Amino acid sequence: MQGTPVIAVFDVGKTNKKLFLFDENYRIVFERAARFIETVDEDGDSCENLESLRLSVFDSLHEVFRRQEFDVKAVNFSSYGASFVYLNKDGRPLTPLYNYLKTYPEELKKQFYDTYGGEDKLSKETASPVLGSLNSGMQLYRIKQEKPELYNQIAYALHLPQYMSYLITGKCFSDITSIGCHTNLWDFQKNDYHEWVRKEGIIDKLAPIAPSDEVVPAAFPGNSYKVGIGLHDSSAALIPYLVNFQKPFVLISTGTWCISLNPFNTTPLTDMELQQDCLSFMQYKGKPVKASRFFGGHEHEQQVKRIADHFNQSPVRYKSVPFDPEIISRLQGERPQAGRGRAKESLLQDSTFGQRDLSSFATDIEAYHQFILDLVTQQVASTQLVLEGADVKRIFVDGGFSKNAVYMNLLASLYPDKEVFAASMAQATAIGTAMAIHKHWNTKPMPNDIIELKYYAVTHDAKL
Incomplete structure (x- = not known):
């Protein structure tokens, strides 16, 4: 007997990580929640436990696929913004998932804005108030300036929803809802990446942009379900x-x-x-x-x-x-x-x-x-x-x-x-x-x- 057609959605907040199954009428037919103990980065600042999150995604999907009452047709992801996962050429994370509240060095911030026309000009063009690490593009700029050896190992910087999609598909994409959320990366007036992203070579670390309503085939075992690229x-x-x-x-x-x-x-x-x-x-x-x-x-x-x-x-x-x-x-x-x-x-x-x-x-x-x-x-x-x-x-x-x-x-x-x-x-x-x-x-x-x-x-x- 065929199971109920459903979509699995991972909704990852700072505190609660949830998995929902929705039927075709958008009723919740299954849910599971988890909370992870935070870990710390190399500076001792608290941050998300990326490995716990990765294992939780896999464990949850294994559980769902075992349930014969459901027929999973698709999987998609949403998460808070401003957090990058830095992958090496083998697709493994190079760093912890840095907290977007991590203190940003004032001298480096001044250097950046002085180089690219000042806070007022850049903020207006990117629709991003000056927020330090909460402007995720500034995190990449910081790694390039402070840790060039690490920067050179980065194949792709993926925002968290796209990293979660990557875990299931093995494909790297950028998504406009994540790029366009106070990242300092997007020029809203030109509807393209801001010029600083190209001048710094940051663009080489960003995956191709895919439409938010696009799906790709899954690489993770299961049936022939489709996977979204994730949203902010x-x-x-x-x-x-x-x-x-x-x-x-x-x-x-x-x-x-x-x-x-x-x-x-x-x-x-x-x-x-x-x-x-x-x-x-x-x-x-x-x-x-x-x-x-x-x-x-x-x-x-x-x-x-x-x-x-x-x-x-x-x-x-x-x-x-x-x-x-x-x-x-x-x-x-x-x-x-x-x-x-x-x-x-x-x-x-x-x-x-x-x-x-x-x-x-x-x-x-x-x-x-x-x-x-x-x-x-x-x-x-x-x-x-x-x-x-x-x-x-x-x-x-x-x-x-x-x-x-x-x-x-x-x-x-x-x-x-x-x-x-x-x-x-x-x-x-x-x-x-x-x-x-x-x-x-x-x-x-x-x-x-x-x-x-x-x-x-x-x-x-x-x-x-």
Whole structure:
């Protein structure tokens, strides 16, 4: 008896590594998760355990192929960006998987930007804020300058999703969603590698670019399944929305970072936007997506702990606080609000609530409402950076804050001219990764009902 046709998707985050099997209706029919203990590089800095990851991919596939209830038609991969695996001519990694938070030498950074026209010019051309090791092209430049013998042994530098695909196919490719994600490698104005990549000879270390929706035959034992070349996770998470909604929208993806994504804004980044942590990356069809971000989820974690400690409550209490418009009206009448008299740059970098005196609040719920009001004011300042220049009527929020009634009601009230929705979809990144190669494994039409939307109407008056 033939098993259920499925696609296997490896979704590799910094903390959790997951394998999903999706059937042709994009329902999860199997999942497996793993966490690996980090190792250290030659400088003692923590980094991903590449060998554990490699073995986990092989073990997981062996397990899946043993299960006769599934017929694996394809495999694809998504992962965080900014991490290169450096392969020698035999296809073996030469170095640890360096952490993208690894400190970058200031002198070397100055040398690079001085050579190629300065930070402002290069950042604008590559749509990459100056982020050190988080600009993955800078990692290659560093190896060339500091370890020329190692550099000469590199046959290919593969971003992590493409390395995982290589493990199964034995073929090396580059992918535009990884290249286009704040790497310093891609010139968005010329739609080609930046001139420095050729001048430094870095281009010789980069594999040929393949389309994100392309598949190649597998070399790993199994049936005659096909393998995608992998995607950057932010680009993958956007795919279900691009498939389901044709009218312009902004997606606010909320987690540790609150990232506003506008795939319909094609205006070039300005100096001011770059200074406020705006960037562009590529969606899977090769078009730029303008993005802005602030540390909203991290701030929520810190301030909730502060409120809970002050009022002697459990932080769990704030996971489902009902929205109270009367509290908001009272707070706005009594207190200076976050956006008044403050420059946008300052608003995004500093927490207004962090400076507020908690003893001035009558209750912890009142303090929490003020905190979310301050946070949403920051959110609007961040989102406005990508809204301008595009006629967007819909805002979708996914991730943690989509379930926060106070946040969602306040966001709707501050965007009265737009439709604001909480969007929920299990495993958006993994589903997007499967959708990217839909035509190669799935006999059914692309689904249009996998995103659940909850509309938030404007029921009260809140102003910045």
